[in-house]
Amino acid sequence: MATSFMSSNSSWTSKQNKMFERALAVYDKDTPDRWQNVAKAVGSKSAEEVKRHYDILVEDLVNIEQDLVPLPKYKNVDDGSQSMGITDFDWSG
Numbered sequence: 001m002a003t004s005f006m007s008s009n010s011s012w013t014s015k016q017n018k019m020f021e022r023a024l025a026v027y028d029k030d031t032p033d034r035w036q037n038v039a040k041a042v043g044s045k046s047a048e049e050v051k052r053h054y055d056i057l058v059e060d061l062v063n064i065e066q067d068l069v070p071l072p073k074y075k076n077v078d079d080g081s082q083s084m085g086i087t088d089f090d091w092s093g
Helices: 002-008 014-026 034-042 047-065
Strands: none
Touching: 014 034, 014 047, 034 047
């Protein structure tokens, strides 16, 4: 069962992630059958998959808060502008 769970949980579309985020806002930790409700809102994931996705999200947040995630390296911008877009990051590590 773990193998099929991991393979089906491996990819989430941006639309699924947005539906997941919205469902988390609606179904808080005190909601009965929270994960079943979140899964129903996402539509194509099981309660087990959305719970695992949530656990990964929480783990990521903890790592960020503990400064365990390195900041991206910024490319030099010579136009004097202070604003930077997503394309101005060097995500290669």
